[in-house]
Amino acid sequence: MIKDYRDFISEILIPEDVLQERIKQLGSQISEDYRGKNLLLICILRGGVIFLTDLIRSISIPHAIEFMAVSSYGVGKRKTSGDVRITLDLITSIHDRDVLIVEDIIDSGNTIASVLDLLSTRKPKSLNICTLLDKTERREVEIPIKYCGFEIPNKFVFGYGLDIDEYYRNLPFIGVVDLNRYKDNISNGVK
Numbered sequence: 319m320i321k322d323y324r325d326f327i328s329e330i331l332i333p334e335d336v337l338q339e340r341i342k343q344l345g346s347q348i349s350e351d352y353r354g355k356n357l358l359l360i361c362i363l364r365g366g367v368i369f370l371t372d373l374i375r376s377i378s379i380p381h382a383i384e385f386m387a388v389s390s391y392g393v394g395k396r397k398t399s400g401d402v403r404i405t406l407d408l409i410t411s412i413h414d415r416d417v418l419i420v421e422d423i424i425d426s427g428n429t430i431a432s433v434l435d436l437l438s439t440r441k442p443k444s445l446n447i448c449t450l451l452d453k454t455e456r457r458e459v460e461i462p463i464k465y466c467g468f469e470i471p472n473k474f475v476f477g478y479g480l481d482i483d484e485y486y487r488n489l490p491f492i493g494v495v496d497l498n499r500y501k502d503n504i505s506n507g508v509k
């Protein structure tokens with residue numbers, strides 16, 4: 319059995335109402351900044367998907383959405399390597415478009431740095447980042463972030479799109495995991 323999150327959560331870091339309020343602010347800011355532009359939001363799967371769907375409902379200007387996926391660390395690992403792979407590429411062209419990448423969290427920065435490198439070769443008109451969470455303390459490469467929901471401390475978080483070994487993305491808040499209480503999930507066979 320996969321554990322209930324209540325068995326290992328140590329605290330709710332960002333409650334649902336605070337998340338939703340901040341996302342509304344980000345949506346209005348983006349609507350103002352991109353008025354008259356050809357805005358394309360690119361969601362990085364899978365963590366960014368909940369954030370994207372709430373965010374676009376707070377954006378009042380016309381825009382399109384796209385998805386891409388990059389390989390992250392595997393089950394039981396809590397850190398990305400510099401070796402990031404594109405596992406699902408975009409369907410449409412980003413040439414000459416105003417691209418905003420939508421991410422759940424920037425940690426070391428390795429994942430987003432690779433995405434930026436790749437997408438910039440396709441000559442978008444502009445290329446910026448909107449991340450819900452920023453773990454600044456863990457940064458290994460410098461990343462220019464245009465929009466950030468919340469700066470958070472160096473703790474492993476889950477919920478609202480962020481997973482622990484692929485589970486718990488559905489929770490409407492951001493919680494902190496107590497890894498000592500969580501670890502049985504892995505020994506109980508989560509693959």
Ligand code: IMP
Pocket residue numbers: 365390397398421422423424425426427428429430473474475476480481482
């Ligand atoms: P980075 O390459 O180290 O910046 O890691 C970025 C990716 O790692 C994010 O897109 C997340 O999928 C994942 N990640 C980083 N920190 C956490 C966390 O605290 N909880 C869940 N996933 C995380």
Ligand code: MG
Pocket residue numbers: 364365390480481
């Ligand atoms: Mg992830």
